[in-house]
Amino acid sequence: MSTSITREQAARRQLADFDGLLIGPQDAGYDSARTVYNAMIDKRPALIASCATPDSVARAVAAARENGLPLAIRGGGHNGAGLGTVDGGLVIDLSPLRNIEVDPDARTVRVAGGCTWGEVDSATGEHGLATPSGIISTTGVGGLTLGGGLGHLTRKCGLAIDNLLEADVVLASGERVRASADEHPDLYWAIRGGGGNFGVVTSFVFRLHEVGNVIAGPTFWALEQSADVLSVYRDFIGSAPRELNGFFAFATVPPGPPFPEELHMRPVCGVVWCYVGDQDGADRAIAPLLDALPEPLLHGIQEMPHAALQSAFDGIYPAGDQWYWRADFVKEIPDEAVALHARYGAEMPTWKSTMHLYPIDGAAHDVDPADTAWSYRDARWGAVFAGVDPDPANVPAIRSWSIDYHEALHPYSAGGAYVNMMMDEGEERVRASYRDNYDRLARIKATYDPENLFHVNQNIKPQT
Numbered sequence: 384m385s386t387s388i389t390r391e392q393a394a395r396r397q398l399a400d401f402d403g404l405l406i407g408p409q410d411a412g413y414d415s416a417r418t419v420y421n422a423m424i425d426k427r428p429a430l431i432a433s434c435a436t437p438d439s440v441a442r443a444v445a446a447a448r449e450n451g452l453p454l455a456i457r458g459g460g461h462n463g464a465g466l467g468t469v470d471g472g473l474v475i476d477l478s479p480l481r482n483i484e485v486d487p488d489a490r491t492v493r494v495a496g497g498c499t500w501g502e503v504d505s506a507t508g509e510h511g512l513a514t515p516s517g518i519i520s521t522t523g524v525g526g527l528t529l530g531g532g533l534g535h536l537t538r539k540c541g542l543a544i545d546n547l548l549e550a551d552v553v554l555a556s557g558e559r560v561r562a563s564a565d566e567h568p569d570l571y572w573a574i575r576g577g578g579g580n581f582g583v584v585t586s587f588v589f590r591l592h593e594v595g596n597v598i599a600g601p602t603f604w605a606l607e608q609s610a611d612v613l614s615v616y617r618d619f620i621g622s623a624p625r626e627l628n629g630f631f632a633f634a635t636v637p638p639g640p641p642f643p644e645e646l647h648m649r650p651v652c653g654v655v656w657c658y659v660g661d662q663d664g665a666d667r668a669i670a671p672l673l674d675a676l677p678e679p680l681l682h683g684i685q686e687m688p689h690a691a692l693q694s695a696f697d698g699i700y701p702a703g704d705q706w707y708w709r710a711d712f713v714k715e716i717p718d719e720a721v722a723l724h725a726r727y728g729a730e731m732p733t734w735k736s737t738m739h740l741y742p743i744d745g746a747a748h749d750v751d752p753a754d755t756a757w758s759y760r761d762a763r764w765g766a767v768f769a770g771v772d773p774d775p776a777n778v779p780a781i782r783s784w785s786i787d788y789h790e791a792l793h794p795y796s797a798g799g800a801y802v803n804m805m806m807d808e809g810e811e812r813v814r815a816s817y818r819d820n821y822d823r824l825a826r827i828k829a830t831y832d833p834e835n836l837f838h839v840n841q842n843i844k845p846q847t
């Protein structure tokens with residue numbers, strides 16, 4: 384009788400006294416454990432290892448490496464392309480790693496690798512402090528940070544990585560190291576934009592800023608006015624004070640409060656604002672844009688805690704919707720591109736589908752392209768074309784709208800895209816997104832992960 388065992392069984396044996404939870408296809412709870420945010424992703428890992436300590440992360444890394452199992456790292460599970468999980472491999476689930484320590488005097492926060500941004504925003508917000516994150520509270524700190532981190536505070540405080548002071552990393556070898564300006568500076572450079580290519584980050588330390596309450600909310604105009612609104616926005620945002628962030632959006636007014644009933648489910652264009660300061664300052668900062676445009680359908684800015692703004696979209700975008708998105712960095716939006724935006728914005732296939740142009744300037748431009756792995760410091764926007772709907776029957780419609788819109792606008796882009804908003808689009812696309820930084824990343828990859836154990840990501844191939 385054969386005594387051969389599968390690689391999954393061998394990994395399980397190796398982890399027999401594992402201090403976390405191990406879940407395989409035969410275990411109760413497997414289906415909920417393997418589910419990620421994007422319902423279009425339906426992967427079946429061989430083993431999910433929920434890790435509550437850096438030691439258990441190191442053991443799970445060793446079990447994958449020594450048994451030849453493909454390895455995925457799952458932070459918040461939000462990745463559009465489903466890069467937090469893998470078919471037939473081992474998933475390191477970081478969700479039990481949830482500790483957060485705010486040091487209000489030092490203005491820093493230490494965040495464990497499995498936290499989501501809402502938890503961090505609430506903890507820092509108690510002290511009137513914040514660090515830049517994204518726009519949805521359920522997104523993982525791990526994936527968002529390692530890819531860059533664009534959000535409501537980008538213009539004032541930079542990207543998430545611009546505020547990352549140090550990280551504790553479990554390497555492919557199982558060794559645990561600290562990456563900072565003083566320790567493993569090459570690794571510290573690479574993880575600021577290079578994604579999960581270099582190891583599992585079990586804890587991050589971020590710089591905090593005085594943010595307190597913000598003045599935030601949307602201004603919406605009729606869709607027919609989108610070409611005018613986008614042109615005025617394009618010329619306005621780069622010269623607005625850094626305290627003001629505003630991303631342009633095509634969207635549909637959600638069918639509930641606080642939006643007026645007569646606007647429910649109306650497709651619109653607009654800007655979602657976040658001003659760090661008081662109401663008068665916000666009014667003054669936004670006035671040049673409002674003065675140059677017709678009366679909006681809704682100007683809904685109000686004072687709120689930063690953490691409340693960060694969770695304002697959570698109700699519209701719960702886990703379990705179908706997501707297909709494409710992205711590009713953008714330096715300029717010529718009038719021909721404005722006209723194409725107006726055309727595709729008017730063809731949104733479902734009410735949750737959207738297009739955002741996130742500004743990349745202000746503090747994000749204070750950092751040189753070679754200072755971190757995130758190369759596109761000369762871009763002025765990150766564009767994302769997102770098809771979203773709860774109904775799987777609408778996947779063909781959301782997918783083709785996103786692809787067609789992206790392909791129409793790509794000739795006007797800067798070439799690459801923000802890796803956190805890409806699907807699985809191949810090696811050339813990853814290279815284009817790191818540009819001149821790619822070769823340096825590939826050399827650092829060869830130092831820290833020569834066998835490319837960490838390959839379930841926007842992958843950087845080790846350059847030997």
Ligand SMILES: Cc1cc2nc3c(=O)[nH]c(=O)nc-3n(C[C@H](O)[C@H](O)[C@H](O)COP(=O)(O)OP(=O)(O)OC[C@H]3O[C@@H](n4cnc5c(N)ncnc54)[C@H](O)[C@@H]3O)c2cc1C
Nearest residue numbers: 458459460461462467517518523525526527533579584840
């Ligand atoms: C609704 C929604 C809104 C979003 N909004 C924004 C936004 O405003 N700004 C923005 O910048 N991005 C945004 N994103 C994109 C987001 O940054 C990426 O999807 C990111 O990958 C999510 O991180 P995660 O930890 O939740 O993902 P996961 O799916 O868990 O992981 C994604 C990738 O990151 C790696 N990874 C995660 N954690 C770790 C870790 N601790 N150590 C090493 N590798 C790790 C994984 O290996 C994987 O390759 C949004 C995504 C969604 C779905």
